[in-house]
Amino acid sequence: MAQPDILTLDQDYKQKYGFYDDIKPVFQTERGLTRRVVEEISYQKSEPKWMRDFRLEAYEIFISKPMPSWGPDLSRLDFDEIVYYIKPTERQGRSWDEVPDDIKRTFDRLGIPEWERKFLAGVGAQYDCLTADTMVFTEDGAVRIADIKAGQVVYSLDPNTRRLIKQRVRGVAYKGQRAVFEVKVAGRTIKATFNHPFYALVYEKPENKQRGRFRTEWRYLSDLKVGDYIAITKQIPDDGKPYALPQFDIERGYTGRNQSGEFEVRAGEWLYKRQQKRLRLPTETSKALMWFFGAFLGDGGLRRKGKDKPKTVVDIAFPASQPEIRERLADVMCEAFNYRLTFDKDPYRVRIHSAPIARLIEALGMDGDAYTKSVPHWVYGLPRTQKLAFLAGYIDADGGVRCDEKNNDVLLTSVNKPMLEAMHRLALMCGLRVSEIYTFTSRSTYKGQTTERTGYRFLISGDLTPLADYSVKVQLNHQPRQYYQQYNSHHGSPLDAHTSEDIGFAPIESITYLGFEDTYDIEVEGVHNFVAEGIVVHNSEVVYHNLAKQWEEKGVIFVDTDTAVREYPDLVREYFGTVIPPHDNKFAALNSAVWSGGSFVYVPAGVHVDIPLQAYFRINAKNAGQFERTLIIAEEGSFVHYVEGCTAPVYAEEALHSAVVEIIVKRGARVRYTTIQNWSKDVYNLVTKRAVAYGDAVMEWVDGNLGSRVTQKYPSVYLLEPGARGEILSVAFAGDGQHQDTGGKLIFAAPHTTGRITSKSISKGTGRASYRGLVQVLEGAHHAKCNVECDALLLDEDAKTDTYPYIEINEKEVTIGHEARVSKVSDEQIFYLQSRGLKKDEALTLIVSGFIEPLAKQLPMEYAVELNRLIELEMEGSVG
């Protein structure tokens, strides 16, 4: 059927971009559409009878309806040449490796970075992730990646300012058991999969230059080797707050004892005053208190005065041989608790007899033996001065300070690995230079029995001045030096352009294969990276085909429509075909007869899904039809943003895409539906999209159309109850030989309803962009307000644009505005930009990108980037 001239056009495209994709199916129907084909499709899907009947009825309607007599030329569309159903060989790709090479090549040509490509290719799960125990630096301290929740705020690198900023987490995903590698850098250790991206420093020296320069880029772990420099955090911004301590009454009881035993004295006020009037329990943490807690974790313990008694004595093993430290403890006790410490004869330990203080330590969960004591989580969220005081207390109790000619460091040793790791992380956050944590084994032989003990240690080196303010041991030994490694240089070359107070670069010390472990990944808004274990790592764009668990728990359903028919038959049956019944138009009937795939989304009342739900469609074979069917139900007061990416162009031969999208937006709910389609230049893209909006509901369509030979698409909103609002934003780009017939429809069926249609089109070469819109105000829909704005931009003499605004008003008190503008890119505009040194096609591209900027602004960032890329590609070679 294909006319030779059409093929020539497409051949050009194929040669130029090589976009072509051919996948061998396991099953496909014969060409053309018959009743048998429809039955076959239903059979292959093992559908319930009601759906089969629905399809067959739709088929009859399709046969009986004539082709539309208006709109673009569809005379070349031959229904008998199309294959209506192809059962794909495999399910959705599970990894980037499974994405067909052809598609990867397409992305290459588009120049889309790899981690974005995966996202666009709709790969269900990725490998780039970190192990479950990886600590992510969040606003509230270090949190296991597996415990991160959507909405939590993490620290991310702003590559422009090179400072750490706070960013919200969009989602967390369990990525299964993966092969992981341990990476060691500057005392930090992280376990990541081979394709997790790190922020790397790259040195480049062009051949004709004497000196090269550094630049930074995201690199997969697999592309990094030992010695390569990657970004680490030098400190975490100091924005912590003191921790509010639990409050309880200081007990005014007293245990007395005489020969006949113990008795409770309900002490009078006098006794309390005499014994403990000085004691004051602080309401929030302070430097002095944190030093005390640090010292307690290092060398302290709680003791009972007898069996079955509560713990009332705090023991701290500060020997009398270290009077300076004992003195500091006395000062601190006074400052923090107004407690006057006295030393008894014990040369090894200090005793604090205070039930309230013991009780505070217990309440904070710091008590335990050498193996079980732990650092409470809130310590991470303290101001830096308090963290340093805490570290200092620990060092004074348990650390070894070596400051002499050769060394200038603090050695921390413990058998308690989690606690040592916590200290390590705190030191990192405070901007101290730390070594990695080493494991050592010590053997001791006692009475012929050899016991082995495993211990852990790490060093704090570099500039110890911050610690000297709090730590007695450091004060006594510290000798400030002139020079410390600041992670600001690369073999002596300064890196000032790439570092900041927060960020430095250090060489990778080792990369070791560890085996398989549970892995997770998070997605971060905006800059798409985060800090884990003091290292800057990129996140991966999680594809929400597998809906995050938290949404599932709230009752959100997001599955393909075939699955929905099987798993949620009642829900589907209630709404399916109610917004767009088969007899609506010939193509809706066709879709109803042969539909396959598409998305089913159900959002329960009041649930706000604040991550965009994304789906991706493509045509898989020559002459194939793509007939997805999407149904979205937003219950009262809910919100969902659905993004449909038929973005990656798959340049097949003559094909038909005829989708149906039905959306039900109940009272007070809001749905936003975003599409960017970039079908190949031989696809007929005939789509019916419609939403019904009830009281105070908002429906927004954002629709970008770049590809296809012919597109006919007029997203519509039926405003059924007062307060409903419909917004349609449509952008079309019609290149050589393309006809984009797009627009929108708003039906005002209730009073006080509002709506807006904004349409922007660009025609280039022999392209034609038509705006076709309907604004209909039904009787009774008084005080309806509507504004229609169409802008058309013509790039060439032969380019065409036309508008068909239909307005039907059956009510008096309404406000309807309509504005249409056609502009041509003027020679003067291009001359202006060229006179500043821009090449002609750059000037043109800039003007076009400025024209569509209002749409690009509305898109999620990944899509905006891609839209710009696609437009650049369309504009390429547009100048003689």
Place this chain on the structure above:
Amino acid sequence: MTEKTPLLEVRNLWVKLPDEEEHIIRGFNLTIHAGEVHALMGPNGSGKSTLAKVLSGHPGYEVTDGEVLFRGEDILELEPDERARMGLFLAFQYPMEVPGVTIANFLRLAYQRRFNTEIKYTDFYKILLQHLKKLEMDPSFAGRPVNEGFSGGEKKRFEIVQMSLLEPVLAVLDETDSGLDIDALKVVSSGVNMMRSPERAFLVITHYQRILNYITPDYVHVMVEGRIVRSGGPELALQLEEKGYDWVRGELAGATAP
């Protein structure tokens, strides 16, 4: 002679619109050396603005005779952007609006082309802010669409911002003074004066003498009906101001037509 190559040499230039017979520029000659400031004055319709556009490579005109040498090279065949990259700059009389395109995005691209370099957005931003500051423009202009919604004075200032950023070798200012109030005129003039250097030349096209109070020219030329009819020092501008263009016209009428 050891004289250096002139920066700009226009020899016997004849220019018309493609569809018309009548020439707008008729045998125009001008030589500008580095370090010089030339003022080109003339009544309305004398062809001053056409000359400016032709020098910059506007595609809407047809050159029927003559040549334009810029830095010793005939540039008439070159695209406007190629001329710009060689260091030729035109401050427009009527700067164009480019909706939706921010000044920062546009000028970053221009900067990269002019200096054949790649510059990071943030680094460029700092540079741009300095130049905006010089012309007393608010930093927020960096994020605004090019010339869209600018007042006449802001547009002219922004032209000078671009000039100062792109460091041309020869800057042609096409009636930059028109539509400026006295304060804006001072700011714009000081922007130009700051850039004066032995390596750089200016061709200031103006209708009035006013701007020449702030930018002192080395030479003043009077253009009437497509060619220069009189050249002299700064005093010529004052004479013109006093006697009006009819004075040169009268003199011209007395002379024989070519």
